[in-house]
Amino acid sequence: MIKNFKTTILISFLLVLLVIFAGSMVRMTGSGMGCPDWPKCFGYLIPPTKEKDVFWKSNFNYKKGVMILKNKKFYSAKNSFISSDKFVLSNWLEYTKHDYNEFSVMNTWFEFINRLIGAIAGIATLIMFVFSLNYIKHKPNITFMSFLVVLSMIFQAWLGKLVVDSNLAPYKITVHMFMAIIILCLIILIYRRSDVK
Secondary structure, eight states: OHHHHHHHHHHHHHHHHHHHHHHHHHHHHTOTTSSSSSSSBTTBSSOOSSGGGTBOOTTOEEOTTOEEEETTEEEEESSOEEOOSSOOGGGEEEOOSSOOOOOOHHHHHHHHHHHHHHHHHHHHHHHHHHHHGGGTTTOHHHHHHHHHHHHHHHHHHHHHHHHHHTTSOHHHHHHHHHHHHHHHHHHHHHHHHHHOO
16 A cells, blocks of 8 residues: 555656646747636637637537637637527627637647646546545644645646736746645655655
């Protein structure tokens, strides 16, 4: 059981490190607004792969929340509907959380992969916490720190949403990065403490 716990710690550490690397790639490529909404991306669980997928289409089955780019503005579908031959503005809400109004397949997928790795890292830390429950009687600090990592990952996801909603405010990006480093430090501490008799 101890070996399994240490394996989950290492996997969690590597995945969080990978999220930091992916985040730096997002920053370096200017892909931070690749997905203008959160937690979905253009209203989809899996984002568009072609530019034409983001533009309005006639006779198309739109689901509630799906986003389009029209006249250099993002719009979100108010409800699920099938579009007619003409664009009907009353079916759409202008997306005004920020002034970003571009679409790039590369930027979208850089940001989406970053979010996907973050979600996988979150699941890994949750599994790490479940394994840490075996220590609750004789090393409760390990269980507590593992729970703290899970809470930190949830907080980190919320910070990611704030970064997107703020149109990449620099101070929010800095806090987001700093939180990732704190999570890494906590995981290292859990690993070291799990060796202590």
